Structure formats: structure tokens, C-alpha cells
Amino acid sequence: TVKGSKSDQDIAVVAVSLSDIPSDTISKIAIAELADSDTIAVGQQVVAIGNALGEGQSVTNGIISALDRSITVNNVTFSGLIMTNAAINSGNSGGALLNSDGQVIGINSAKYADTSVEGMGFAIPISDAISVINDLMDREVLTDDEKGYLGISGTNITESDQQQMPNIPVGIYVREVSEDGAAKDAGIMVGDIIVGIGDEEITTIKELSEKVNSYRVGTKITLKIKRNENGKYKEKKIKVTLKG
Numbered sequence: 001t002v003k004g005s006k007s008d009q010d011i012a013v014v015a016v017s018l019s020d021i022p023s024d025t026i027s028k029i030a031i032a033e034l035a036d037s038d039t040i041a042v043g044q045q046v047v048a049i050g051n052a053l054g055e056g057q058s059v060t061n062g063i064i065s066a067l068d069r070s071i072t073v074n075n076v077t078f079s080g081l082i083m084t085n086a087a088i089n090s091g092n093s094g095g096a097l098l099n100s101d102g103q104v105i106g107i108n109s110a111k112y113a114d115t116s117v118e119g120m121g122f123a124i125p126i127s128d129a130i131s132v133i134n135d136l137m138d139r140e141v142l143t144d145d146e147k148g149y150l151g152i153s154g155t156n157i158t159e160s161d162q163q164q165m166p167n168i169p170v171g172i173y174v175r176e177v178s179e180d181g182a183a184k185d186a187g188i189m190v191g192d193i194i195v196g197i198g199d200e201e202i203t204t205i206k207e208l209s210e211k212v213n214s215y216r217v218g219t220k221i222t223l224k225i226k227r228n229e230n231g232k233y234k235e236k237k238i239k240v241t242l243k244g
Contacts, residue, residue, distance in 0.1 A: 004136035004214050007207050010078060010093075010109050011129055013136035032096065035103035037082070037125035040064060045100050046084055048108055048121065050092030062086030062121075071122055076204075077159075081122040082106045088121030097123040139214045147213040148221075148242025150188075151181015154205045157193060169226045169233050171195035172205050186240040188225065193233065196224035217244040 005012035018026070044064045052058040062085040070079040084097065088108050097106035106123030154172040162170055171193040177184050188194075194208060195201065198221065202208050215221060219242050226233040 001141050003141055004139045005210055006132050006136070007076070007204060007210075009129065009132055010124065011107070011132050011136070012094075013133060013139075015141060033103045034126050034130065035099055035101070035105045037105045037127040040067070040082070040099065040105050040125075042066060046086055046105070047098045047100075048084065048086040048088055048092060048095060048123075049098065050088070050095030050108055052087075052089045052091045054091045058092070060087040065120070069122065078109065078122070078124070080125060080128055081109065082125055084121050084123060086121060088123075092121075140216070142214070142216060145244060146216055147244070148215040148217050148219050149181070149244060150183045150208075150212055150240065151178035151243065152176065152183045152188065154194070154208070156204050158203075167231070167233065169193050169195060170203055171226065172202065172208050180243075182240050182243040185243075186223075186238050188223070188238060188240070189227070192225045192227050194223055194225050195235075198222050198224075212242065215242055217242055 001015045003013045003015050042064050046062055046064055048060045048062070050058055064082060065085050066083040068079075069081045069083045070077060071081065072078075082097065082105070086097070092108045095108045096104045097108055099105050104126050106125050107129055108121065108123050152174050153176040154174050157168055157170055157173050159170055162168060174183075174188060174190055174192045174194065177188055177190055195203075197208070197211050200211070202211065212221070221240055221242065223238050223240055224235065225238060226235050
């Protein structure tokens, strides 16, 4: 069961019921030890574990090639990444990047694929990911009847859109508001751009839905929006009580 995900950081948490895991598998499971990825250095030896091409567990080795690198995938920019020449191929994403002591320093995320490029894989530093992971782990697994909903439909406003329309902020443009939905009751309007929930930045409709649906019906949340007032977008905070 997917407990939650954060698409702008390429991280998800999945819960598996212990009753669904064979006893011989449980006996072999060990808890991974996490390292402080802030202490790693270029040239350090690493091992990438994954499921390359879906053929079963695989292991590749290499070094840390660079730190604090950024890449853009499907119009989403990921920053602060570890770059390694350890082979990371399809199926490796989500696997562990380990140091020579077997400690997790990163989560394998992407490979730079180009005919002129070789040996450029990227991993999310575990020190950056752990706060997101802990937040997702703490979420309840809710049934559809228990999940909260806003009652809107929206469109992503990306950085590319912003280049065409310099005044518009990145976020979720509200195209429609349901008459009997939570957003309508709270005063959300068509044309508003949702940019956050509480102190967390939100940039896509998928991310917004996943976050909202992680709360129970009746939960009060604070949406951060930007509203066009006389040609200028002004930030507002609106409290919303989620409905089913």
C-alpha cells in the first residue's frame, strides 16, 4: 500500500503487511543503517543496489563523481543530487547507494541517458530524504471513504509556463471549484493558484491530491494560494476543512 509520495523529490513510501511476508523472508530482513550523507566526498567508493531491468537484485560499484548536482526530468528539476559512475539503469531507481561500510548514503534516482554520455547516475542524499520519508511513514493508510478531498480541478503551472507569462507563479491553477466541495466553502476561487499546504511547497496537481488525500475527512488544513488582484498575484492563507 502506498502511504504517500513526494513527486518533486522522487520519493514514495510503501507499507507491506507482515502477514503477507513469508516467514523465511522475514528472517532475512535486516534494518539498513543510514549514514550522514553530508560527510561524503568526491572520489569515495560506493555500491548501488537495485533490480536492473527487472531481472532481480543487482549490484554495481563506482565512486562519487560529484556532489550537489541538478537534473531536469519531465519538467521537474531535482537538485542537491549525488552523481556517481556506478551503473544505474532502469529498475535501479529506489535502490540503495551504499558507502564502503554498507551504510545507506543515498537513494538511486536517475541515469543521464544520451549517446554522448556514459557513467552519469544520480542519487538523492539520504540526509535530504529522511525528513520526507519520516513524514510519509507517519501517515495513516486511509480507505477512499476516509480520505479528505478539496473539490477542485486544476492545471499545473510550470517554470516553462512562467517564461511565457512572467507574472504567473508556479503552482496549481484552479480551473473549477465544486459547488458542494471543501474548497468552495473555504473561499477558493477559479483562477487562484495553490502553491503550498502549511509550510510545504506544492507545485503539481498530483502532489496536491496525494497530500490532501493523506488527511481524514474533517481535517483542517491551511492552503497557501496566490490570487490575481489588479494584475498582481498576492499570497493568501486559507483554512479548509476537508470533505469526503
